[in-house]
Amino acid sequence: MANYRLTGTLRGTVRAEAWIVDGVIAYRPPQGRVINIRGFIYPGLLDAHTHPGLNRDGNLLPHQEVRRRLEALRSWGVTAVRDSGGQQNPGDDRSDGLPRIIHCGQHISRPRRYTRHLAVEVEPEDLVAQALNEYEKSDGWIKIVGDWIDREAGDNLPVWPRQALVEAVAAVHERGGKVTVHSFCTETIDDLLEARVDGIEHGTGMSAEHLQEAAHRGILITPTVHQIRRFPEFAHAGARFPKYVQRMLGMDARRREHLELMIESGVAMLMGTDTAENVTEVAMPHELIDAVEDGFSPKLAMANASYDGRRRLGFPTWEEGMPADFVVYGNDPEVGIRQTLTPASVFIDGIRFPGKN
Numbered sequence: 001m002a003n004y005r006l007t008g009t010l011r012g013t014v015r016a017e018a019w020i021v022d023g024v025i026a027y028r029p030p031q032g033r034v035i036n037i038r039g040f041i042y043p044g045l046l047d048a049h050t051h052p053g054l055n056r057d058g059n060l061l062p063h064q065e066v067r068r069r070l071e072a073l074r075s076w077g078v079t080a081v082r083d084s085g086g087q088q089n090p091g092d093d094r095s096d097g098l099p100r101i102i103h104c105g106q107h108i109s110r111p112r113r114y115t116r117h118l119a120v121e122v123e124p125e126d127l128v129a130q131a132l133n134e135y136e137k138s139d140g141w142i143k144i145v146g147d148w149i150d151r152e153a154g155d156n157l158p159v160w161p162r163q164a165l166v167e168a169v170a171a172v173h174e175r176g177g178k179v180t181v182h183s184f185c186t187e188t189i190d191d192l193l194e195a196r197v198d199g200i201e202h203g204t205g206m207s208a209e210h211l212q213e214a215a216h217r218g219i220l221i222t223p224t225v226h227q228i229r230r231f232p233e234f235a236h237a238g239a240r241f242p243k244y245v246q247r248m249l250g251m252d253a254r255r256r257e258h259l260e261l262m263i264e265s266g267v268a269m270l271m272g273t274d275t276a277e278n279v280t281e282v283a284m285p286h287e288l289i290d291a292v293e294d295g296f297s298p299k300l301a302m303a304n305a306s307y308d309g310r311r312r313l314g315f316p317t318w319e320e321g322m323p324a325d326f327v328v329y330g331n332d333p334e335v336g337i338r339q340t341l342t343p344a345s346v347f348i349d350g351i352r353f354p355g356k357n
């Protein structure tokens with residue numbers, strides 16, 4: 001395979017140059033021919049919340065569909081994924097040159113407390129057993145739905161009694177696993193902190209105190225800015241539940257202010273798109289553009305999406321001998337975040353692919 005020399009501006013390292021030799025990162029030039037790659041070079045983007053293995057109708061996806069999603073992610077510069085819930089493991093369809101996967105098993109929720117077909121639905125007394133079941137299928141993280149619309153109450157409310165969460169998280173921790181939880185609403189957060197969860201998805205209901213506590217404990221928050229901009233759409237879909245509508249529109253009105261609180265708290269973040277089949281149209285660049293529009297500095301957004309986020313989930317960045325997974329931009333995305341829409345090239349396992357253009 002071809003060898004490469006990387007120069008220009010390498011982000012997330014103090015080094016001025018690096019090589020890709022036989023597919024891995026090297027700091028000494030190899031023998032023989034080397035192709036020069038110059039640009040703004042980052043460890044490949046991590047989408048910490050996308051669903052390449054999720055189907056909407058209860059039928060498993062054809063392998064070619066999973067592959068299509070992974071290839072689309074790659075074209076946007078994404079080289080690593082935490083799948084945040086799906087009925088099948090996209091890692092089963094991975095080969096060299098496709099994004100690396102942390103599979104989270106299938107979403108766990110209660111009957112009638114999530115989008116139909118998506119979650120394994122259990123009652124609280126079965127949460128521990130199901131959490132362990134999903135953990136066995138996963139690559140170390142599992143995903144629980146923490147709150148969702150309760151049609152009887154007509155509002156977005158916690159799904160689980162606190163004790164059920166406490167026991168489920170403890171059981172997964174005992175096996176060495178981690179738990180991330182979908183949460184929109186404020187009422188759920190104390191339960192999540194009490195249960196010692198490792199991650200919170202969306203986190204739109206977190207107060208300043210919640211965020212400080214999460215920062216203190218190193219809980220990873222995925223703000224999914226692109227997704228939470230859709231709250232007016234969700235409110236519209238739930239128009240027959242006035243309390244729900246009011247809650248979602250209220251959070252939408254406070255979105256920028258809330259994201260500012262999140263940034264100020266210093267909480268460790270991951271960037272995630274909450275995409276699934278739509279990865280050709282929407283991907284990490286859209287999340288980054290929205291995040292910057294809503295108050296993130298481009299540097300913070302890029303660090304979370306690349307080297308900092310990767311380290312938080314245990315992916316390598318610039319370590320010698322590690323698989324060469326990089327995204328290369330012709331112009332600096334920290335000067336113009338829209339540069340992320342057109343990566344010049346993407347490397348996975350040292351294999352070079354053209355970026356989207």
Ligand SMILES: [Zn+2]
Nearest residue numbers: 049051084274
């Ligand atoms: Zn999701």
